Amino acid sequence: MRSILAAALLLTMGTADVVAQSSATFNIQLDQSSGNISSHMWGVFFEDINMGADGGIYAELVKNRSFEFDNPWMGWNKLEQSVEGTFLIVNDAKRKGNPRALKVFKPTDVKLGLQNEGFRGMGVRKGESYEFSLLYKQLKPGLRLRIELLDEENKVLGESTLALGNGAGWQNAAVKFTSSQTSAKAKLNVWFEGAGEAELDMLSLFPTETWKNRPKGLRKDMVQILADMKPGFIRFPGGCIVEGRDLANRFQWKKTVGPIEERELIINRWNTEFKHRLTPDYFQTFGLGFYEYFLLSEDIGAEPVPILNCGMACQFNTGEVVPLDELDTYIQDALDLIEFANGDVHTAWGKLRAEMGHPAPFNLKMLGVGNENWGPQYIERLAAFKKVLKDKHPEIEIIASSGTDPEGERFSFLDERLRDMKIDIIDEHYYRPPSWFLSGAARYDNYERNGSKIFAGEYASHTTRPNGPGRSTWEAALSEAAFLTGLERNADVVRMASYAPLFGHVDGWQWSPDLIWVDNLNVYGTPSYQVQKLYSLNKGTTIIPLKRNGQNATGQDSLYASSVYDETNKELIIKFINYNSTAVVADFKIDSKRKISGAATKITLANADLNIANSIEEPLQIKPRDEKVNYKGKSVKDTFAPYSFTVIKLPVK
Structure with missing residues (x-):
């Protein structure tokens, strides 16, 4: 016993030495807000991939219920x-x-x-x-x-x-x-x-027990885990299914509304996309169509952010395009979707919405034109959409694609052209390794503050791919947490952000990692989900400058930080990432004429093992730990665990 106690004492002393040596001071200018944060800053992106809709959130249990699969007897x-x-x-x-x-x-x-x-x-x-x-x-x-x-x-x-x-x-x-x-x-x-x-x-x-007990509705546990995040928006329906492998296979919203038994089924483009994960029984019945999507957004207090085809199929597949002089049908689809969402009940599409059970408008404010499209052919088609949409619906903000990657020739071309077009919001995507996210925390620090805003529409830190259920690791999530401090610090430029993909079924996935994993009975959030949820629940209303030695905290000594003020709850919120294998002492000195309460809430995600992941069997290996702490005066000095993401909320009077 003595030897065990001695070893424990030595270990404690060693840790204390490390903590004492690893310290950092940060300065927070609480009275000098540098910009506002969008009320829908942190959201979710839903695409019917990994059996996310049929076999997932759409609660139908019968496969091929209408015998419309290519093989009518399948299932x-x-x-x-x-x-x-x-x-x-x-x-x-x-x-x-x-x-x-x-x-x-x-x-x-x-x-x-x-x-x-x-x-x-x-x-x-x-x-x-x-x-x-x-x-x-x-x-x-x-x-x-x-x-x-x-x-x-x-x-x-x-x-x-x-x-x-x-x-x-x-x-x-x-x-x-x-x-x-x-x-x-x-x-x-x-x-x-x-x-x-x-x-x-x-x-x-x-x-019979679906979400809100709606007959033939959505799986309630899968909706609940989304509602628990309080997302600011839902991007829908994708993703590559917007484009389709060819234009005949694209997502057409008009075929997803009206009576369920009249909705035209199509093959899901992920059915044959990945040779290692062929899914011949993957079709879209559209039981989760645009009406159900708008309802879901309304239910959980999220803005709807629909994305429509721009007249181009997926450029990684056929790359089909509609001739410019035949684009009117596609543009009319966009106009009609706005009418379906917002139109008076006496309009054709507003009348259908009312007949389906929702006379009140859904208050659509944003619309995406194209998904991960690129090249001059995209710009030509986008320009045609923009001209008509801005003429008829100037109140609707247009979201446009910056392609598949966050840098390179395609990205540079699109970024320049979209800004010249004065597009409202530019949709950037990045699927990259943790090192990219760690080094990218300053990505938006020098972006143009005026002009087009940014939507981080799809992103995920990938350790290995494909890696399947349970391998959405703490390493990936912590690197995302570090990167998101940069999005939060630049929320005057970055209006929205959403991880992708959203759902993965453990027996039917095509792509990983994913934010939330399910089987036929269970659902759990990955470490990345826990990170997203902490950002979403603690987004604040204004950006508060936070500096270390006069610079933004973007990874110096593997430390990352940002701060916001929440006008509603009267709280200063600090987010801090220690991406070190040892504990760190950090001191946040708050410069303000206001009174700061020392009684704070501290929420921590931490684990010394970066390879750890949640699973169906162990869904909460990475979970938030809440505690009440007391700090002295206007100094928040604390010890932060190795490989940790911490949120500190301080009442402000």
């Missing part, structure tokens, strides 16, 4: 050997957006059933209610359906019977039942009983 298995003609896929071109249906013919002496495997299985919970529904058209009355929910070992978890009523034309039917157990990989059986003939479509299974 379905026939449970019994049936005679020829028992099951037929009928293609009726008169049915808008959803021409296929399943025709079932059942004589009395045939045992007949189908099984749906779900999206990597179906996640169901003990005691929760589920609703099976479908569209049907009677041809010969007499069919009834027996619905079974089974676990991985084929144990029945819940069941119910649904009789198909008489009547002409297409009808709706639904039945609810409760699951007796929790299963991450459940499946659905649909047995056909009695005798008869009918066409069936939109065979669907949803939990």
